[in-house]
Amino acid sequence: xxxxxxxxxxGWLQRFxxxxxxxxxxxxxxxxxxxxxxxxxxxxxxRPDYRVLFANLSDKDGGAVVAQLAQMNVPYKYTEGGxxxxxxxxxxxxxxxxxxxxxLPKGSVAGFESTxxxxxxxxxxxxxxxxxxxxxxxxxxxxxSLEPVQSARVHLALPNQNxxxxxxxxxxxxxxxxxxxxxxxDRTQLAGIVHLVASSVPDMAPSAVSVLDETGKLLSxxxxxxxxxxxxxxxxxxxxxxxxxxxRIVDILEPIVGRDNVxxxxxxxxxFNQTESTTEQHRPNLATDASAVRSQQLIESAAKPGDKLPAxxxxxxxxxxxxxxxAPVNGANxxxxxxxxxxxxxxxxxxxxxxYEVDKTTSVTRAAQGMVRRVNAAVVxxxxxxxxxxxxxxxxxxxxxxxxxxxxxxxxxxVGYNKExxxxxxxxxxxxxxxxxxxxxxPLYKQPEVLELxxxxxxxxxxxxxxxxxxxxxVRPVLKAGRLPAKAVAIPLRKVDALAAEPIERPALPxxxxxxxxxxSEEQLRLEEARSLAKENPVAVANIVKTWVNGD
Numbered sequence: 001x002x003x004x005x006x007x008x009x010x011g012w013l014q015r016f017x018x019x020x021x022x023x024x025x026x027x028x029x030x031x032x033x034x035x036x037x038x039x040x041x042x043x044x045x046x047r048p049d050y051r052v053l054f055a056n057l058s059d060k061d062g063g064a065v066v067a068q069l070a071q072m073n074v075p076y077k078y079t080e081g082g083x084x085x086x087x088x089x090x091x092x093x094x095x096x097x098x099x100x101x102x103x104l105p106k107g108s109v110a111g112f113e114s115t116x117x118x119x120x121x122x123x124x125x126x127x128x129x130x131x132x133x134x135x136x137x138x139x140x141x142x143x144x145s146l147e148p149v150q151s152a153r154v155h156l157a158l159p160n161q162n163x164x165x166x167x168x169x170x171x172x173x174x175x176x177x178x179x180x181x182x183x184x185x186d187r188t189q190l191a192g193i194v195h196l197v198a199s200s201v202p203d204m205a206p207s208a209v210s211v212l213d214e215t216g217k218l219l220s221x222x223x224x225x226x227x228x229x230x231x232x233x234x235x236x237x238x239x240x241x242x243x244x245x246x247x248r249i250v251d252i253l254e255p256i257v258g259r260d261n262v263x264x265x266x267x268x269x270x271x272f273n274q275t276e277s278t279t280e281q282h283r284p285n286l287a288t289d290a291s292a293v294r295s296q297q298l299i300e301s302a303a304k305p306g307d308k309l310p311a312x313x314x315x316x317x318x319x320x321x322x323x324x325x326x327a328p329v330n331g332a333n334x335x336x337x338x339x340x341x342x343x344x345x346x347x348x349x350x351x352x353x354x355x356y357e358v359d360k361t362t363s364v365t366r367a368a369q370g371m372v373r374r375v376n377a378a379v380v381x382x383x384x385x386x387x388x389x390x391x392x393x394x395x396x397x398x399x400x401x402x403x404x405x406x407x408x409x410x411x412x413x414x415v416g417y418n419k420e421x422x423x424x425x426x427x428x429x430x431x432x433x434x435x436x437x438x439x440x441x442x443p444l445y446k447q448p449e450v451l452e453l454x455x456x457x458x459x460x461x462x463x464x465x466x467x468x469x470x471x472x473x474x475v476r477p478v479l480k481a482g483r484l485p486a487k488a489v490a491i492p493l494r495k496v497d498a499l500a501a502e503p504i505e506r507p508a509l510p511x512x513x514x515x516x517x518x519x520x521s522e523e524q525l526r527l528e529e530a531r532s533l534a535k536e537n538p539v540a541v542a543n544i545v546k547t548w549v550n551g552d
Contacts, residue, residue: 030470037467044460048088050077053095054105055084056150061105068104069095132156139197143175146193148183152176156201172208173197179213187236190219234272237370242266248414249379253407261382261432266415269374275367283359291356299351375415377425381407382432399429 019027053076054065065085069076074095076087087095099105122130136154143152153176159169175193179185185193190211198206211220245266253262381404383396399407408427417423444450520528534541 034467034470037463037470041460041463041467044463048075048090049456050086051089051092052079052084053087053092057085057105065099065104068099068102072098128158132158135200139175139200142196143177143193146189148179148185148189149177150180151178154197158201170208171201171204173201173204173210175209175211177211177213177219185219187233191233194220234270234370238268238270241268241270241372245375245377245415249377249411252410252414253379253381256407257381257384263380264411265378267376268372269376271371271373272369273367274369277365279361279363279365281361281363283361293354294357295355297351297353299349299353301349374421375417375423377411377415377423379407379411379425379427381427381429383429396431404429 054061057065062085066076069085069087072095074087074091076085078084079086136156139154139156140152143149143154155174155176157172157174159171161168175197177185177193193211194206194209197209198204209220210218212218245268246264249264249266250262253264381399383398385394386397387393388395404427408425411417411427412423412425415423415425417425530541
């Protein structure tokens with residue numbers, strides 16, 4: 001058999017030129033799409049992750065921040081609606097610190113910094129107004145720093161103080177808060193806002209502060225504002241007392257009946273009335289030496305000797321005429337006689353008045369708020385599990401009356417049972433229904449971490465897979481079709497040589513007799529033409545064979 005000469009492998013241009021027009025179009029579109037997908041995947045993979053730098057900025061602060069970011073050559077973009085400014089995640093903290101060093105954002109609410117730029121000739125009214133605005137701004141900033149509060153406004157009513165203390169009016173305040181969607185303020189947070197405002201203004205009582213939400217609902221309601229109904233603090237205190245009693249019952253019975261085998265509910269009647277009583281008592285008069293002298297008054301009067309009046313026992317002695325007065329040698333006053341007459345014959349009067357303290361006791365009694373007036377406790381205990389039978393299987397059985405009585409006594413001691421105030425304790429023994437509740441675990445594809453990872457890597461990976469599918473489904477078949485003629489060049493030549501060297505066997509047709517002088521037949525001529533065509537243009541012959549193989 002003759003060996004075919006080596007044929008050179010056709011190049012890319014020769015392969016591309018051997019393709020028909022539809023194949024060339026498919027190859028061009030496939031390569032373009034592949035390049036586009038690769039470029040898109042690379043762009044999405046290399047795109048920086050943007051995070052929120054500042055949110056809910058005013059137009060003035062937003063413009064100042066954007067201008068500063070442009071000077072710092074920091075890429076930024078807005079969220080939908082322009083509610084937040086976003087920068088690359090790896091530069092967010094650096095940008096925040098650099099903007100904070102320049103005082104950005106300043107905030108739409110001005111505080112006490114508004115008083116720094118004071119103009120010349122400001123009146124006292126303007127100074128007081130600027131101080132009030134600054135105080136309102138500072139309080140607004142403090143309230144907006146709370147987590148549930150989105151925005152707030154504070155209005156202060158500061159009356160002018162005069163020189164009359166009784167005519168001075170107390171200041172008051174109103175706070176309007178706007179909360180984030182789905183958030184609310186509990187009682188402790190409302191009390192914190194009220195006391196924050198009341199403590200920032202001198203002589204302001206917490207009752208003078210009103211807190212409203214964006215719908216106009218009054219949040220800081222007091223007992224007097226709603227017709228004497230209990231306030232939120234009072235209800236919370238009552239619930240706390242009831243929970244403490246219920247916890248005591250469960251703690252004392254769980255070691256006996258087991259965990260989750262006892263349920264307790266307590267209702268406490270709390271007295272929130274504030275009463276005050278004043279009592280004044282007077283004890284009987286005491287003896288003179290045991291009493292305290294409050295005041296003492298002594299009145300003495302004396303008459304002249306010539307104005308001596310008859311004194312003493314009526315009779316001859318008292319009717320005697322007066323004698324001549326003799327002055328004492330040492331100037332001492334003579335002691336009066338029994339009738340009030342002195343040695344010199346002077347007449348006098350003496351009065352002594354003594355006032356003693358009256359024994360008085362005043363007591364003021366104020367009853368404390370939150371006193372428990374009555375306690376009602378309801379307790380349910382599960383049946384006890386007792387082993388029974390040869391296999392020692394557990395069987396639920398009710399408690400004995402002695403056990404129930406003992407548990408009831410324990411519950412009474414735990415809640416401080418008092419029969420005089422009308423307390424009641426009821427303990428019931430009943431089987432509990434146990435229903436196995438399967439805990440629904442969150443599927444893996446619904447977990448937040450997996451969703452976040454899918455969002456960040458889904459698009460680049462999807463584009464890469466699409467590019468691979470495009471390469472394997474469109475580009476590769478076209479390139480493979482272009483390489484078939486080069487591989488099939490030697491095979492048709494060998495087949496043609498084999499056909500020329502071997503006689504063609506056809507069924508039912510005998511081979512023609514060979515004669516040296518006989519002229520070549522038509523089949524031999526076609527075979528020679530095919531051999532010469534295969535040698536001159538092997539690519540065309542390979543395309544013909546390809547069409548035969550494809551069945552076209």
